[in-house]
Amino acid sequence: MHVPDAFLDAPTSVATGVVAVAGVAIALRRSRGDLDDRVAPLAGLVATFIFAAQMLNFPVAGGTSGHLLGGALAAVLVGPWTATLVMTVVLLIQALVFADGGLTALGTNVTLMGLVGVWVGYGVFRLARRALPRRTASVPVAAAIGAFVSVLAAAAVFAALFLVGGTAPLEADTLFGAMLSWHALIGLGEAVITFLVVSAVVSVRPDLVHGARDLTALPHPAPAEEAAR
Structure with a gap:
């Protein structure tokens, strides 16, 4: 999913860069309320895990391999605003240190994995939570x-x-068919x-999982209520 340099023309790369900058700026402002002394260390661990996991490819088919994107994972664990920042930091380090994804395509990669991957993944997660039983x-x-769903959306x-x-002519049905099938x-x-x-x-610390906060915050029954049961 890492887009290299020269895959997209300059206007498209600039446009995705603007979208990425705007998205990260909003995430910086909105994540301040989430980054307390419990979430901040977890965000660091999530960034480290995604960074390492993205370096490992798993075979798919026909000689093709894939790797973890991590946007939905980060959003569920630390919240979507913080997840956008986590993904941006991971992608920036990969581009600067490992040349994984081009620098001119950094805005595109942040848009795809840090915005689309995070927010589509989290949105579908919330919808699925509503349809599933209310338990951890x-x-x-x-x-x-x-x-x-976040991978398909990206x-x-x-x-x-x-x-x-x-930068290469491709038919829409061919392009979408290949991208979505793989x-x-x-x-x-x-x-x-x-x-x-x-x-x-x-299983260990449900109270740290952003996507389970409403479950771990449920009031416990009073002793009288427990005795009545």
């Missing part, structure tokens, strides 16, 4: 669904951007990893 065991399931947005400003398989891997990680955190 539903959180990893909803997170996996959000992760799968792939679809890239395909649309390439149709507008791609990324559906990658999305399955994303869903599995997200499910496992969220399950592990929820």
Whole structure:
């Protein structure tokens, strides 16, 4: 999913850069209320995990490989505003230190993974939470669904951007078919990893998981109520 330099023309790269800067600026302002002494260390751990996980590829099919995007995972664990910042830091370090994703395409990559991946994944997660039973065991399931859809959404947005400003001529049906078919398989891997990680955190410290806050904050029954049961 990392877009290299020269895949998109200059106007498209500049436009996605503007979108990325605006999104990160809003996230900086909105995340201040979320980054307390509990969430800040977790955000650092999430950034470290996603950074390391994105360096590891898993085979998909036909010699193609994929890696974790991590937007939905970060959003469920630390909230979407903080997740946007986490993804931006990860992508910036990868571009500067490892040349993973071009510098001129940094805005595109932040838009795809730090904005589309995070917010589509979190939005689908919230919808899935409403449809699933109201318990902590539903959180990893909803997170996996959000992760799968977030990969497809990021792939679809890239395909649309390439149709507008791609540096090679491709038919729309060919481009969308290739991107969505391969990324559906990658999305399955994303869903599995997200499910496992969220399950592990929820089982130990559900109070730290942003996507489970409404469950861990539920009032406990009074002693009289417990005795009556």
